[in-house]
Amino acid sequence: MLSQLSSGPRSIGELAAPFSMTFAGASKHVKVLESAGLVRRRVQGRTHICQLDAARLSEAEAWLRHYERFWTTKLDKLEELLLADADQQKSGKESAR
Amino acid sequence: MNADAKPAVVVVRRFDASPERVFDAWLDPQIARHWLFSTPDGEMVRAETDARIGGHFTFTERRNGEDVEHVGEYLVIDRPSRLVFTFAVPKYSDEYDRVTIEIRRLDKGCELTLTNEMSPEIYREWGEQTRNGWTTLLDSLAALLDDENASDEGAITR
Numbered sequence: 538m539l540s541q542l543s544s545g546p547r548s549i550g551e552l553a554a555p556f557s558m559t560f561a562g563a564s565k566h567v568k569v570l571e572s573a574g575l576v577r578r579r580v581q582g583r584t585h586i587c588q589l590d591a592a593r594l595s596e597a598e599a600w601l602r603h604y605e606r607f608w609t610t611k612l613d614k615l616e617e618l619l620l621a622d623a624d625q626q627k628s629g630k631e632s633a634r
Numbered sequence: 635m636n637a638d639a640k641p642a643v644v645v646v647r648r649f650d651a652s653p654e655r656v657f658d659a660w661l662d663p664q665i666a667r668h669w670l671f672s673t674p675d676g677e678m679v680r681a682e683t684d685a686r687i688g689g690h691f692t693f694t695e696r697r698n699g700e701d702v703e704h705v706g707e708y709l710v711i712d713r714p715s716r717l718v719f720t721f722a723v724p725k726y727s728d729e730y731d732r733v734t735i736e737i738r739r740l741d742k743g744c745e746l747t748l749t750n751e752m753s754p755e756i757y758r759e760w761g762e763q764t765r766n767g768w769t770t771l772l773d774s775l776a777a778l779l780d781d782e783n784a785s786d787e788g789a790i791t792r
Contacts, residue, residue, distance in 0.1 A: 604643040604731075604750045612647045612748070614669035615659055619651045 653714035661685040671704040729753035
């Protein structure tokens with residue numbers, strides 16, 4: 538179950554399928570994993586999506602967050618630059634008139 | 635995300651500027667030096683791009699008296715819609731990430747989608763750590779489940 542989850546979030550139905558487990562049976566196992574702090578469950582409508590929640594994963598999350606912040610900051614700066622440039626061109630044209 | 639998908643960051647941004655202007659801002663060193671690998675308190679001391687496929691770039695910024703170099707290689711240059719390059723900061727890591735920029739023209743301005751993939755080396759290392767970690771965890775889990783199954787079911791359906 539955990540190795541399935543290590544490749545991404547899964548619904549309880551998906552987790553149960555390879556083990557020919559019932560939904561209730563799988564849900565029970567997930568509950569054990571949850572209480573062990575290994576898995577996080579979120580409810581989307583009638584589907585329960587399970588996701589690994591462990592230190593190993595947070596390393597990847599930290600990497601992702603770092604780069605997200607990095608590029609967001611860079612793109613903010615680019616946007617600012619393009620706007621300033623556009624303003625300059627506009628005022629340049631105006632003063633040339 | 636399937637098992638082969640590498641972790642990646644995707645950032646989407648709209649600009650009130652033409653795709654060409656946004657595209658050129660990545661490759662023209664005189665524009666790129668002001669935003670691409672610059673930080674508010676740093677001083678860009680070197681900004682060079684060899685803007686062709688297989689060409690390299692170097693941006694060196696002085697931060698608190700230390701030079702931080704950003705290097706990479708252009709893999710795809712398809713103006714103004716697609717740019718792919720590798721990128722590393724050798725001071726911190728020898729690993730190269732891969733960055734893909736896709737620019738889509740809109741009625742007004744354009745939309746840029748940036749994808750930063752984790753380098754294969756980091757991913758492999760991380761993947762191995764993860765697998766090792768999970769093997770240990772699975773062993774302890776098996777023991778845990780045995781205990782749980784042996785106990786009264788009512789106890790865990792609280």
